[in-house]
Amino acid sequence: MATPTGLPVAQIFLNAGGKTGGTVMWFFVILVQFFTGCSAMLANSRMAWAFARDAAFPFSDFWAKVNNVTDTPINAVWLVVIFCSCLNMIGIGSTLTILSIFNITAPALDISYIAVIVAHRWYEGKVQFHPGPFTMGRWSKPVNAIAVTWVCFISVILFFPTARPVTATNMNYAICVAAFIGFFSMIWWYAGARK
Template identity: 80%
Template structure:
């Protein structure tokens, strides 16, 4: 089954089947907006914190594994300032990610609540289950 999605088209040199899978998934995701504006807003509100968290995941992984994996710095490096700047970046992203989950309107009601945290929890639980089910091997 994996070979079907990862097969590269000889003409376009792209994984066309995987691209069509993403198109179908995004189309289904857009259909949620027709049924519930609140749900689709919650899904879209997770994008900024998720993107920010993906950035710090790389920074943290680099710091955790820096003594186990050889790292070859590129032409642009911060040298001795890299660790303090990384610490500031991780702190800021943790702070702003929490802030981005807050509701934008007061008083908070069921109709204006920012449900992005619920979507984030679902993504986290799904990812952990997926990893436990097979990716850890």
């Protein structure tokens, strides 16, 4: 951890492969991060455009506009680029705050997966549902129950601090970020997004 490079993983690569081998391994790490960023950018801008298309954003008409030349929602892409850049600048001012924001990503993603399962089971019988080409038949309910139980369990675990004793500097504030997101989303929903 006290490596002179300031990057423990880079030091492991340097120790394992020397300067040339370590550099090659580090290049692939950077390449993977770049492509991960590209796929995240694609997903985020697709969601931003869909929300704007459905008038769930302020200035939705502007964000939902599709470029005539490229046939892509460039405005939605730039919205995501600017928002994510501003979000990452928080890390310059406070490592603890940006870690709290990053620590919410895994539980939020997992909860988004089970939200669909819970909604399907909640509205089952009340709304006409047409299953897709693949269905688990009688096993779907027990598998859904296991998935929801696991995600609830692991989400609670992911909100725990990683060290003891818990202090103000090692506390996992992701639960505070989650509460803020939930509170903001509810206000946004009732203020007009539901219409």
